[in-house]
Amino acid sequence: MxxxxxxxxxxxxxxxxxxxxxxxxxxxxxxxxxxxxxxxxxxxxxxxxxxxxxxxxxxxxxxxxxxxxxxxxxxxxxxxxxxxxxxxxxxxxxxxxxxxxxxxxxxxxxxxxxxxxxxxxxxxxxxxxxxxxxxxxxxxxxxxxxxxxxxxxxxxxxxxxxxxxxxxxxxRPAFSKDVTVRVMLGLYDHLLSHTGLDSLLNSEWVLTPVADRMGLRYSGPGVEWKDREQPFGAGQDPSNIVDAGYAVGSIQIPGGTQPIILHRDAVSGGGYAMVATVISADMDLVARCSPGTKTHFVAVTMEQALAARAANTVRAARIWS
Structure with a gap:
């Protein structure tokens, strides 16, 4: 067959x-x-x-x-x-x-x-x-x-x-043009200024056509980084770090302008600061977004992320019973 x-x-x-x-x-x-x-x-x-x-x-x-x-x-x-x-x-x-x-x-x-x-x-x-x-x-x-x-x-x-x-x-899943995506801050959110973090969490970001299985790029107001002396081995841009591993769902903001959510086929490490990570329960939601989707990031705790994952598990279990 x-x-x-x-x-x-x-x-x-x-x-x-x-x-x-x-x-x-x-x-x-x-x-x-x-x-x-x-x-x-x-x-x-x-x-x-x-x-x-x-x-x-x-x-x-x-x-x-x-x-x-x-x-x-x-x-x-x-x-x-x-x-x-x-x-x-x-x-x-x-x-x-x-x-x-x-x-x-x-x-x-x-x-x-x-x-x-x-x-x-x-x-x-x-x-x-x-x-x-x-x-x-x-x-x-x-x-x-x-x-x-x-x-x-x-x-x-x-x-x-x-x-x-x-x-x-x-x-059935919904396909909305206006979504809220839950994230956990870190590992490098401390490199953002107060204004930069406020911009990340309280601004509207729009998914661009630059989106594939590796990552999805968003446009918006950008973020501000703290002034600092770059460590040896990092690039000159304030969004650069000494290379580190990336979690699936990591959010990078190269140059402080356009956030990128790393998705299923993303590389496992590199030299951009990960300011937040999309929780596992919302990775499917991100995948359903088409270019032009208005997106708001909201910070949650580990406990809230685990509760969201458990809720997804319960929802799926209804189908497999």
Whole structure:
């Protein structure tokens, strides 16, 4: 069983829950940018949460299923067509052998996900099927899909759960143009002046089109750094530090002008100060934002971040029961 790729879309890659445990070696965790949406698709088709899916960016692929298949499309709102007929997102769908799947124009967000029963069955690399294009590993030859690819689908799976026909509206993610993103300050927020920190937390930042799996850049009023003598080994810009490791979700502000949130495929270290880090519970929210999204950063405590993560876990558990 396979998908025959007629048109690849703008950037369609194989992704799963990520390549965990290699960040210290410079290999990012990767995986689906919007993990929640990807797991919803897997739940609908009868997979476990671990199976690989296709992550589509803006323009999805056109493909033909070589055999009968159960699929689902979740994530950003987009028209889905089977043999030219409009079919719904967030529902369990059946493709017959030879059916064509294609997509219309995205209506919000940036990424949507195609799951198929059995999962996308490309070889695992370092414990994951996720595509890391910069390192040319995972997925289909370490790259985005191309026309002519035959993408293999795995064998039938019994996840031990009753079949789910659709995702309730209240369990679907929202795609807003005005969001609040929770962050924990540090490790280098002390390098910002009082005015600079106030600007970070009390200004409106707008997501620019410079956004991909590595990072998302924002425009806004900028921030002010404290005057200091740069330490040996750091650059001359006040946002420079002696190289340090980056947490996933770190916020850098090179030159004090445009914040960058490091996301799934970000590098693991470098010489820019990390003034805050997006909490894990809001990483999917950041991934759902499209250019032009108005964003406000709000500082939370470790206890609040852990509570938010626990709430996300409870929400996901409703689907997997």
């Amino acid at each position: 396979a998908f025959d790729i007629l048109e690849p879309g703008l950037s369609t890659t194989v992704q799963d829950q990520g390549r965990i445990g290699y960040y210290r070696f410079g290999i990012p965790q990767g995986g689906s940018m919007d993990q929640y949406s990807a797991t919803l698709a897997n739940r609908l088709v009868g997979n476990t949460a671990r199976e690989a899916v296709l992550e589509c960016t803006y323009i999805g692929p056109k493909l033909i299923s070589t055999t009968d298949a159960i699929i689902a499309v979740t994530g950003a709102p987009v028209d889905v067509f089977v043999n030219g007929e409009l079919v719904p997102e967030y529902e369990r769908l059946e493709l017959l052998a030879g059916n064509e799947l294609k997509f219309g124009v995205i209506k919000g967000g940036t990424k949507y996900f195609i799951a198929v029963h059995g999962g996308i069955d490309v070889p695992e690399v370092l414990g994951s099927r996720s595509t890391y294009p910069i390192g040319a590993i995972g997925g289909v030859d370490g790259r985005a899909l191309a026309a002519g690819d035959l993408v293999p689908v795995g064998a039938a799976i019994d996840n031990g759960l009753p079949a789910l026909q659709f995702i309730e509206i209240e369990d």
